[in-house]
Amino acid sequence: xxxxxxxxxxxxxxxxxxxxxxxxxxxxxxxxxxxxxxxxxxxxxxxxxxxxxxxxxxxxxxxxxxxxxxxxxxxxxxxxxxxxxxxxxxxxxxxxxxxxxxxxxxxxxxxxxxxxxxxxxxxxxxxxxxxxxxxxxxxxxxxxxxxxxxxxxxxxxxxxxxxxxxxxxxxxxxxxxxxxxxxxxxxxxxxxxxxxxxxxxxxxxxxxxxxxxxxxxxxxxxxxxxxxxxxxxxxxxxxxxxxxxxxxxxxxxxxxxxxxxxxxxxxxxxxxxxxxxxxxxxxxxxxxxxxxxxxxxxxxxxxxxxxxxxxxxxxxxxxxxxxxxxxxxxxxxxxxxxxxxxxxxxxxxxxxxxxxxxxxxxxxxxxxxxxxxxxxxxxxxxxxxxxxxxxxxxxxxxxxxxxxxxxxxxxxxxxxxxxxxxxxxxxxxxxxxxxxxxxxxxxxxxxxxxxxxxxxxxxxxxxxxxxxxxxxxxxxxxxxxxxxxxxxxxxxxxxxxxxxxxxxxxxxxxxxxxxxxxxxxxxxxxxxxxxxxxxxxxxxxxxxxxxxxxxxxxxxxxxxxxxxxxxxxxxxxxxxxxxxxxxxxxxxxxxxxxxxxxx
Numbered sequence: 001x002x003x004x005x006x007x008x009x010x011x012x013x014x015x016x017x018x019x020x021x022x023x024x025x026x027x028x029x030x031x032x033x034x035x036x037x038x039x040x041x042x043x044x045x046x047x048x049x050x051x052x053x054x055x056x057x058x059x060x061x062x063x064x065x066x067x068x069x070x071x072x073x074x075x076x077x078x079x080x081x082x083x084x085x086x087x088x089x090x091x092x093x094x095x096x097x098x099x100x101x102x103x104x105x106x107x108x109x110x111x112x113x114x115x116x117x118x119x120x121x122x123x124x125x126x127x128x129x130x131x132x133x134x135x136x137x138x139x140x141x142x143x144x145x146x147x148x149x150x151x152x153x154x155x156x157x158x159x160x161x162x163x164x165x166x167x168x169x170x171x172x173x174x175x176x177x178x179x180x181x182x183x184x185x186x187x188x189x190x191x192x193x194x195x196x197x198x199x200x201x202x203x204x205x206x207x208x209x210x211x212x213x214x215x216x217x218x219x220x221x222x223x224x225x226x227x228x229x230x231x232x233x234x235x236x237x238x239x240x241x242x243x244x245x246x247x248x249x250x251x252x253x254x255x256x257x258x259x260x261x262x263x264x265x266x267x268x269x270x271x272x273x274x275x276x277x278x279x280x281x282x283x284x285x286x287x288x289x290x291x292x293x294x295x296x297x298x299x300x301x302x303x304x305x306x307x308x309x310x311x312x313x314x315x316x317x318x319x320x321x322x323x324x325x326x327x328x329x330x331x332x333x334x335x336x337x338x339x340x341x342x343x344x345x346x347x348x349x350x351x352x353x354x355x356x357x358x359x360x361x362x363x364x365x366x367x368x369x370x371x372x373x374x375x376x377x378x379x380x381x382x383x384x385x386x387x388x389x390x391x392x393x394x395x396x397x398x399x400x401x402x403x404x405x406x407x408x409x410x411x412x413x414x415x416x417x418x419x420x421x422x423x424x425x426x427x428x429x430x431x432x433x434x435x436x437x438x439x440x441x442x443x444x445x446x447x448x449x450x451x452x453x454x455x456x457x458x459x460x461x462x463x464x465x466x467x468x469x470x471x472x473x474x475x476x477x478x479x480x481x482x483x484x485x486x487x488x489x490x491x492x493x494x495x496x497x498x499x500x501x502x503x504x505x506x507x508x509x510x511x512x513x514x515x516x517x518x519x520x521x522x523x524x525x526x527x528x529x530x531x532x533x534x535x536x537x538x539x540x541x542x543x544x545x546x547x548x549x550x551x552x553x554x555x556x557x558x559x560x561x562x563x564x565x566x567x568x569x570x571x572x573x574x575x576x577x578x579x580x581x582x583x584x585x586x587x588x589x590x591x592x593x594x595x596x597x598x599x
Contacts, residue, residue, distance in 0.1 A: 001029050008038055015039035015251060017244075024227035025052055025101065041251045043153075043226050047201040051224040054098040055136050061221045064200035066193050069212070069220040071138030073098075083115055085137050092140040095119055097126035097133065101225065103173035104129040104561075108140055124537060124555070125562045143373040144212040146170065147182065147219065149194035150235040152243070153203040154250045160260045161191035162235045162243075167210075168372040169361065171283045172561070176354070177361065178231040178271045180238055181332070181370055186217050197224060205250055206232070206243055212374075230273070233303055233326040237269035267328055268335040272358050274306075274323040274346065276314045279357035280385060284531050285320040285561060287586070289313050291350035292491045292498070294474050296342040301328040310473075314351060316533045316558055322353075332370065336362060347500040349491050356505060360384050397481045399497040399508035401466050402490050405477075409468070528565045528591055530584040534558025539580055545573045546596065554578070554590050571595045 001023070008016050016038055018024035024042060027049045033040035042048070051057045055073030062068050072085035086093045086109065095118055097105030105126030107118035123133040145168045153159040164182060167175040182190065194209035206228040211219040232243050246257060276286045293310040296302060306323035308314065314322060325342055329335030343359050361367055361384055367376070377384060466479025468490060477490040477499070488501040495510040538555040541547060547567045554565040574592040578584050 001026070001032055004029075005032060005036060005038070009036065013038065015041055015248075017041040017247070018227070020228050020230055020232075022101075025225070027052065039251050041205065041247050043201075043203050043205050043207065047203050048226045050201050051207075051226050052099055054096060054100065054223055055134075057224060058136075058221070060200050061197055064196050066197050066200075066221045067219060069138050069141065069222075071136055073136045077134055079116065079119065082119060082135060082137055083112070086115055087112065089137065089139050092142070094138045094140040095122045096136050096138065097122060097130060098136050099130040099132045099134070100126060101130075101223075103170075105133075105135075106173045121555075121562060121564075125557075128537075128557055128562075141212050141214055141220075143375045143379075144168075144214055145373050146175075146210065146222075147190065147213050148208045148210040148225075148229075149191055150229075150232065150243075151194050151198045151203065151207050151209055152246060152250070152256060153198050153205065153207070154256045155204055155253055156255050157199075158256050158259075159195045159198045159203065160256060160258065160263060161194050162239050162241065162263055163187065163265055164190060165208075165231055165234050166372065167231065168374050169367070169376050170374055171279075171377055175231065176273055176275075176358070178234050179269060179332075179335075180234065180265070181268075182213075182217075186213075186219075190219055193219070193221075197221065206247055230321075230324065231271050233305070233324065234269045234271045237301075237303075237326060237328040238265055238267060239263055240266060267330050268332040269326065269328045270335050270339045270362075271324055271326045272339060272343065272362075273321050273354075274325060274348075274358075275354045276320040276322050276351050277354055278352040279354050281352075281531070283354070284563070285316075285558065286352045287314050287316045287320075287532060288351035290322075290348060291493055292348065294345070294347045294489065295323075296325075296345035301338065302326070302342060336368065344500070344502050344504070347489055347491070347498075347505070349493060349498050357384065359504065360386070394481055394484065394486070395499060395506045396508065398477055398479060398486065398488055398490075398499055399506075401479055401481075402468070402477050402492060402497050402499075403510070405466065405468050406492055528553050528568060528589070528593070530556065530565070530586055530588045530590055531563065532558045533586045534563070534584060536578045536580050536582045536584055536590075537562065539576055539578070541573050541576065541591065543573055543575055547571060547573060547593070556584065565590060567593065569593065569595070 004016065016033055018029065018041065023029055025048055027045045030040045030042060030045035030048055034045070050060055058068050058071070058073050070089055072082070072089065091112065092108055092110045095107045095109060100106060105122050107122040109115040109118040119135065122135060126133045145166060147164050147166050149164050150162040151159060152162065164180055164187060165178045166181045167178045169175070169177045190211065197209045198207060208225040208229050210222040210225065212222055213219040228243060228247065236243055249257060278284045278286055290308060290310055290312050293308070295304055298304050303326040304323060305326070308322050314320070325339070325346060327335055327338040327342055329338050340359060340362050343355055343362070346355055348355065364380060364383055366380065466477055469476045469478050475490045476487050478487050486501065488499045491498040497508045499506045499508070534556040535558070536554060537557045540552050540554060547553065548570045549567055551567045552564050553567055556563045556565060571593045574594045576591050578590055584590065
């Protein structure tokens with residue numbers, strides 16, 4: 001904080017906009033700005049403090065007539081008291097850090113048997129994220145919708161709401177897709193409750209009041225985020241406002257630009273968060289280089305907010321969100337169609353992302369119908385995570401053609417360097433006399449492989465033609481395979497071909513000979529490995545312990561999240577390779593695990 005303040009004073013700044021990270025909800029920083037005579041573009045520190053402590057905010061909301069859910073928000077933080085309150089409330093319960101946010105320090109206990117482990121896990125994560133492990137316990141509403149309301153207050157006592165954002169589709173209690181979407185009657189009640197919440201703490205600036213809503217449209221206060229949120233562009237799109245401009249005007253002492261009756265709802269908007277993570281591996285956060293990055297074109301109805309570009313490295317030290325894709329349409333169907341179109345244009349190579357998962361999600365019939373809730377992903381897991389399909393002949397042929405055209409381009413470049421381009425020594429493909437050149441090629445896609453003999457044409461091969469077309473920094477493969485025209489985006493890195501089309505993406509690899517391939521992975525290590533670079537938070541086993549497949553071995557902290565590493569098989573721990581507090585690199589073996597000898 002001192003460095004930020006020093007930079008502000010050194011540059012002669014009159015105000016500081018804290019963004020939407022943890023600093024924006026830091027009471028001490030807001031008070032520091034006030035002491036130094038610099039405007040903090042946000043609410044007063046008293047509002048941040050009152051709404052930042054969840055137990056305090058619940059009492060304030062109850063007094064203001066805002067519905068709250070049953071729970072325990074007391075000072076007694078002993079394990080026995082929290083366990084007793086959970087039993088009184090009735091399982092399942094939500095265990096939450098009172099200073100929590102962003103899905104950190106939250107766990108669900110479905111039974112008393114789970115409670116202690118979930119409590120300890122939530123406390124550890126809360127200490128790491130907020131330096132505070134005080135917890136509250138609340139009744140967990142099964143399959144609710146998570147709906148938040150954008151509010152705005154000024155220094156003259158005025159407050160308005162700019163409609164809602166449905167954030168129900170989540171993983172690890174963090175939002176993936178946001179959109180507006182409730183009936184006008186419920187919208188009015190929800191908005192008025194949110195304004196009461198803001199006025200109860202004399203709120204100034206942009207804020208978000210979050211509610212959970214059951215199937216009967218009963219809603220209950222969850223928390224208030226005393227800042228401009230990541231998903232605020234959805235509200236801007238559907239109201240035609242610039243909320244950052246509003247922040248600056250309000251901070252300068254002006255009244256709100258619009259009264260409540262002047263704020264009109266127009267069209268529909270979606271925001272999809274692009275994460276560096278592996279959805280097929282429990283949404284495990286990832287890190288690595290952005291070897292290729294191409295995005296849809298931004299326009300009046302398409303916004304891309306990002307801080308990375310091709311060639312950058314996504315670090316393990318920060319949140320894995322790398323971009324926000326925001327679209328607008330005249331209605332939900334139009335906006336959803338545009339979202340899917342733009343997701344297909346958003347192509348990344350170098351690390352795992354959730355883009356294909358977002359495509360599956362936005363194409364699901366129940367999502368299209370708007371039937372969403374916070375357990376949506378778990379409920380529709382089979383459809384959202386389909387089994388890998390064998391590669392189509394079309395895809396494999398496209399990959400083969402792309403490789404051949406790249407080889408042809410290299411050959412032409414090599415020949416052009418020769419003084420005699422007709423000389424047999426000017427060719428790098430291998431000159432043959434009186435014999436047909438048969439090119440053997442094997443391509444791997446997942447667990448399936450396809451072999452080719454080119455250019456011989458018979459029943460076992462495919463007739464293909466095409467060319468690589470370059471537009472800016474992006475290459476397209478314009479090709480015809482068995483009479484079918486297509487134009488996928490083409491990225492070739494080392495021995496892997498990446499294809500992106502309107503049907504989705506595919507990754508095809510030229511297999512590396514076994515004598516060149518290194519031995520990696522958990523199986524080779526005989527134990528569990530670190531899924532990413534991180535810090536060993538807790539070691540749960542010791543040498544000589546017997547474990548079953550799925551037993552917890554080690555707890556790691558990476559990308560601000562806690563990850564439990566489990567035994568890949570039953571056996572005996574031969575050796576623990578890391579101590580608590582140590583740093584483990586990605587794919588590093590954490591324990592040596594031996595199969596137990598049969599008696």
